[in-house]
Amino acid sequence: MNASSIPWLTLLTAIPLVGGILILGSHLPDGQRPRRFGLLFHALSLGVLALIFTQFDPAVGSMQMVERWPWIPSLGTEYHLGIDGLGLLMLALSCIVLMAATAFSRRDIPSGRIYHGLLLLLQAGLHGAFTAQNFIHWFFYYELSLIPAYFLVKLWGGPKRGVAARTFFLYTMAGSAAMLLGFLATYAATGSFDFAELAQRGKGFDGGLAAIYNVRLGLPELSTRALGLLIFFAIFLGFAVKIPVWPFQSWLPLTYSEAPAPVAMVLTGALSKLGVYGLLRIVLPIFPEQVWQTQDLLLCLALASIVFSAVAALAQTDVRRMLGHLSISHLGYCVLAVVCASRITPLDGNWEVEKQAALTGAMLQMFNHGVIAALLFGLAGWMEERVGKPLEMGSMGGLRQKAPVFAGIMGLAVFASMGLPGLSGFVGEFLIFKGVFALVPWAACLATLGLLGVALFLLNYLRTTWHGALSGDSTRFADLTVRERAWVTPMVALILLLGVHPQLALKWLNAAAVLLTERIAI
């Protein structure tokens, strides 16, 4: 059997799935062993992913390593897997974040086998969703990732975990239901769930999908345009909740602050990317016309996410809530880029570069934000472990004196998050601004306000907590242990490497961004 005949993508999904079920069904006692098993399976998927990287051709923008089998013919569903550069990078991100989350988890976590089993199932869901090319198939994994996330928050979270988990689940579920309905309408009209095929149908401005809806669905009360918008918004809602975009973000701060820190790492690092990924893979190619029609509105939403969250973060006293708002703000840039890229232009090369820049930037920002935010939440988790209670702004001070290495790593993560040149956070944001400024200048100008806010509160955080004089709570604060340093090193290395040499990631993305740009042009 040669390498190309092995269903690598299926394998990548199957490994954590099987691992998760094995650990859940086992009788491993609490302690180190469940965690080690978890790490083993994460390492296995990382290995498979490495093999996939070797076989992936970065010069091709279309789907590679495609696996396609009939599944539910009466519902237009196929088992359809494939990746392009975007998918590949997302797979890499989820492998890294999940591995890190497992490693960052407390060793004495109660009911460890369930915890690590659920983490593996969550990864299976992510891998499945990042590789699926058929809506039902994709939705299956999209929802699969939700269940473990719910239980991870529900069972291991903070004092308000019940409310947090429920809010998180119901918001997402409502979004999913709307999205499902939207897609079922699309299916009823077109008879297909395949992303690529739907993108073909969505193309062209003689009505596109909206015209098909109007003919095939019996809703004479609505005009073609309104019907198209209705279904577009239903589907957009699903992703807007997941990312989240303002005003659907209210579940997030509570969930991120109540979830155990490693779970928050996964939520922000990997799970929220499902939303942006959906915008890039599904919304933009299939509904370019509707995005364009509502561009101003969507831009406002993205800007609101960026700016309001930055302002809200300023007002937080709880560190985790602050980081949660930070996440919303950062992902807002991705949404901004995607929406701007929908600007309708002829394919004459004038705007192509800007659009590609915006889209590449959004993709890269997803990856970088995933790594950085995960690191931030992980570090916050370690701090909580050390002080034994939720972190309050101002309750500690001068930690740098007690834990210089910790402070250094934290500083690096914070600066990366602010988008300091030389660190990975910069590249994505730069590309986004480059594209957006050309496409919609006023939006770019307003978005800079967000940058300002973020810088303001992150620096404030560094100053109060890590610098200055030692204050009461922090006297027995220990520095990073050797083991902790070992786990942090790869992530730090990644941040530095991608900051200095972004081409490492960009070379996988270029072809995909070019293809996407072509798809959404006339």
Place this chain on the structure above:
Amino acid sequence: MVARAVLPEICTAFLALLVLTVDLAWLTTWSESARKTLLCVVCTLALGIAWILLDRNWEPVAIPTLGWMASPGVTCLKGLIAALTLGSLWLSRESSFTKHVGEYFALTLLAAVGAMILCSTQHLILAFTGLELLSLSLYVLTAFHKDRALSAEAGLKYFLFGGVSAATMLYGFSLLHGATGELLLPKVAMKLAAGPVEPIAVMGVLFASAGFAFKISAAPFHLWTPDAYQGATPGSAAFIASVSKLASFALLAQVTWVGWNPAGVAGNASLGSAKPGWIAFFAFAATASIVIGNLAALAQSGFRRFIAYSGVAHAGYMLVGLIANTQDAAYSVLYYAVTYAIGSLGLIAMSAILENRRGSDAISGFAGWMRESRFLAVCLMVFLLSQAGIPPLAGFFAKFYVFSAALKSHGAPHGVFWLVAASLVASCVALYYYLRIVRAAFEARDLAEAGQAPGMPALWITRAWIGACALLLVWWGCFPDKLLSLLRGS
């Protein structure tokens, strides 16, 4: 040839005299139960042998002058009447109530003769005579338990109501005769159909209908029923509930289908095209019976009165079939009457056992029957569910035939749809009270708590009759065609 046509009546009447003689001559010194047993054996043997010897393979016979119709099918019906009569006679052994056993048996058998006459006659005078033979015997039978005030009261009530209704009916017959000059039903029909119908004929039909409504205990002429059922001895009550009702419906079906068919007197009960006549009258009576019967049954705590009121409701359902006024409908009513009679016999037998066991016929006394006697409890359920019309029991097909006949009449689908709908709604109410008893019987009750030893004090022969009735209901429920073809005589 002609003898065949009246052989069942002759046999039974002869048997009545024989029983009277035997009892007077030899049995006066015997104990009551021994006399009853012996006489029951005699009756059973006599009627059984008669049935076996009876040739049932002949063409229908008619004696036009008497308006006498006989056929193997009618003979089967008479056989059924004889069997039900035997059942009620055997049931009389369940309690001790009289020293005049011979008279009791003779009267019952004479009433049976009256009932048989009703099945064959198409002559108004003969019909009235048969009815009176049946009724007069029954008045006496109802009051036969002389030590019991309730029995006397019931007898008196039955007699007073019956007398008035007989007078009404006779008056109606005489008006009809006055209008048409005929007494034979086919000729009456011809006269009625020939020319414009005189109002006096319609009056006659309505008066006679009221008399019939009394006999079949349809509301609002049902007031005697609960008292008679409650006051009479089990045997008599069983006879009233089964034989009397069956025979009355047989006659009524004949009279309406053969004699009153012409549209002038029939009237119409369809919505929108209602016209006065016996159909309209019975439509009213049916509605009233169904509503009053079911609602009153709902409120009963005594089992006998309960049977009586549910009987009123069943009379209403049968009337629904009757007013369809087709040949099929007539047979469907007969089918219903037969299954109802069998079920009622079984239920009254149950009530006798209940009274012996618990001392009263309160429905609550059924609690725990499943534990005390599985056989009786299952039979009870069969009777109740058959009356409720649950398949695959005979009662279901009875309702099915009746309602389908009613829907098909008067130019379907409109017909008497409203009446069928009302009946269906009412049968839901009925299901409620039937199921309540089913559940009570099914429920386990601690025997020690009730202060009773296990085992039912029922005679084996009563059990046998109950078993036979239940079996028939199941059998005819599974194969409804058998009974129908039996009745059609084909």
Place this chain on the structure above:
Amino acid sequence: MTPTWTLVICLLGAILQQFMPRTEPKFARATALLTAFLSLAAAFSGVVNGMDPGVFTTLTRAPWVPGLGIEFHLAADGITHCMLVLTGIAAVAGVLFSWNVEHRVRDFFSLYFLLLTGCFGVFLSADLFLLFVFYELAIVPKYLLIAHWGSKNREHGAMKLALYSFVGSALVFAGILACAWASGVGSFSLQELGKHAFPPDFQRWVFPLLFVGFAVLAGMFPFHTWAPTGHSAAPTAASMLLAGVVMKLGAYGALRAGVALMPQGAAMWQMPLGMLAAIGIVHGAWVALTQRDIKYIIGYSSVSHMGFALLGLLSLSSAGLSGAVLQMFSHGIIGGLLFAIAGRMIYDRTHTRELAELEGLNLQKLMPFAAVSFVLAGFASMGMPGFSGFAAEAHVLAGAWKSFPSLAILSGVGIVLGAAFTLRVVHRTFYAAGAGEVEPSPASTKEKQAHGEALVISIPERLGAMGLIAVALAVGLWPRLLLDWIVPALESPLFENLRKSGGLQ
């Protein structure tokens, strides 16, 4: 062996129970399990024998009441097979979850198998009259099962169920009679009637009779109120059968006698009845959200789920109809499982069904198996992809979009509410406390000691629960298991009328 044997086996099984020794319930149980397995095997026999799902194959045919053209005619196509297999599975699971019945075991199983006879009979009947007879046959056993072995409010619940069924069947009765005569074919055969094109005016008033009459038993709003009371009063096995199979009798009847025979009537009533179905979906879920009794919650969720089946039927589209059948199967499995867990695992051990009281017990620690199965069943019930419910609801909604988009949107609200009440019940029953509390609270320790062994989930329960979950998963992951039987069946001549009138697109 053919599917006809299901009837024989169940009837014989019911009789055989009466001959089991009274003092040794284990014989009765073993016999019951054997009977159930045999009936499952017989239910599968059609599939195993490779019967063509697209042909309404006659299994048994004999004249019954020749005077009326009524035949004892059993036949099966793909849809029938699905329902038969569902009934067989529910039968086996029901016996497994009734292992703890101690009181009058023989009578219990006798009635249980009588009820199953009625259910199998309805699914197999190819004669409308026969179908009706079997339909009514099921009323009394289910009444007695609930009234005698039930729990809280059993008399009320049982009577309500019986009366609602009876009212429904009275409507059906009228419809069937009208149908048989108006066609003039002198027969009640579904095939014969299927060839007859009823005049539109006739369909206008007969279709609602038939559809609503059957749908009463499928829990259609506003005739659904029997469902929560009946289900919650019933003993575990009976509520499993009620939710799992009996509600399907209604939907099945509505499909065979309503939609297939009178498509034009269906088209005329599509919107109002579809509206009721959609209201049922939302109303059921909404009320479930406010209930305090766990069995009531599941009862109302059944109403909500069966609303999807009815909505699918009324969409008259190919996807909707196959989704409806799939939903019938799926809800049969999942609803049965939920009732089994709530009734057998939780109520029989804790003797309470009140959420407020269950909250304090920390059941997740005491009964981890029950917790996990309930979570899985709950997610299956809320329509998570991967479980059978999702495939079914997706089909139904895809069909609904074509016929009545506004109702499809309304049902979406039902899905969200469904997720909400499922989370609520899972949370309050099992997970009121988190895993972070390493030590079980003192109250729950005491509880555990008090109950001792009784809290251990027994082997039959484990087998039953795992079996049902496996079926729900298998169908969810590979819906073609059933769809390959359902879709061809929709192409059979039985649905000729529907196709002619523009349905099944």
